[in-house]
Amino acid sequence: MAKSMSLLWGAGSPPCWRVMITLEEKRLQGYKRKLLSFQKGEHKSQEVLELNPRGQLPAFRHGDVVVNESTAACLYLENRFQSQGNRLIPDSPAEQALVFQLSFTLRKQQKGYSVIYYDLLVPEEERHDSTLKRSKETLSTELQLWEGYLQNVWSISNHTPVSLRLTALSAGRFPKLAKYYSLLKERPSIKASWPPQWMSSRQGYGVLKDL
Amino acid sequence: MAKSMSLLWGAGSPPCWRVMITLEEKRLQGYKRKLLSFQKGEHKSQEVLELNPRGQLPAFRHGDVVVNESTAACLYLENRFQSQGNRLIPDSPAEQALVFQLSFTLRKQQKGYSVIYYDLLVPEEERHDSTLKRSKETLSTELQLWEGYLQNVWSISNHTPVSLRLTALSAGRFPKLAKYYSLLKERPSIKASWPPQWMSSRQGYGVLKDL
Known part of the structure; x- marks a missing residue:
């Protein structure tokens, strides 16, 4: 197939x-x-x-x-391919709702992009320290929300296909996200598909250090 | 229920x-x-x-x-509530893929927001005509893509829950979007749920006139 x-x-x-x-x-x-x-x-x-x-x-x-x-x-x-491999969406309506809810809460990613790619996306003459500062604060608030979500979702976290995105990079201030990352990176599907260039591209993310 | x-x-x-x-x-x-x-x-x-x-x-x-x-x-x-009311996701995997594809292509909305809410979201001292111009061009390109999608999706358009968002406002240059809008606004579910304040809030969208 x-x-x-x-x-x-x-x-x-x-x-x-x-x-x-x-x-x-x-x-x-x-x-x-x-x-x-x-x-x-x-x-x-x-x-x-x-x-x-x-x-x-x-x-x-x-x-x-x-x-x-x-x-x-x-x-x-x-x-x-519902019956093949791992079920990614659980049967119980309540768990299903939670998986949908977190899968479609993409704001962490979008807010991360606006910080990481600021220099790339915004021409130099339009850049402002105040914009970047505001974006960092927004991302920090967002990560705090995710830190809160992880109180409740350990039990179903293995149902959810996720990307590792910003999780690894924000480990310092967000211990639950860090723990989630450490679980995910040992998952066979994630190890098998880890993009070879991923590590080196992390160099550009220094902007996240002072979140 | x-x-x-x-x-x-x-x-x-x-x-x-x-x-x-x-x-x-x-x-x-x-x-x-x-x-x-x-x-x-x-x-x-x-x-x-x-x-x-x-x-x-x-x-x-x-x-x-x-x-x-x-x-x-x-x-x-x-x-x-799969068997109640109208089916919103079709059974055929190919049609299902198309519904998912269009439902999660939310860029039109996001790109619209960055134009419509520019004055609201960006402090005056950080605003640039060039940013707004670039955002308008991006939105215009996006609407052109949707105009293209509508070549193929008439037959399943009634399966998809949509918001009317920018569609009504971009009718001039995008005739297929305009036709889609005119179909949607007669749909009972949409008429029944039309937010009363929606019309008046359109006043703020003048920025879209010269797309």
């Missing part, structure tokens, strides 16, 4: 990694995959644009089905 | 409206609901914070289950 699947992906992209973790969890190894370079602009190549008019990664195909939004791809894979 | 449900909501909030439309589609009328004022800061009240530590709306409860992320609430309601 996995032979009819193909994934175009980029290293260091949490949405790409999310799909790859899900494929591992569902025992869908053996799919065709190709690593493209964001730096070389390969995500804007014809090969990507044919699957994803946005020119963004991941670009995922299963037979005739194309799903590029990572969360959509994860849900599709879970529903299509 | 709907009697054990309660919704705290704010007018003019697409996430709140999304949940209300879904409740209508699933024939879950009769739930307890309370309109709060963003202007008066009522979304930061104790009543909200007890359900949603973010102090954001919607805050939705069904019995012991609390789901505040609007997309999570919609999925929960669809799964929990």
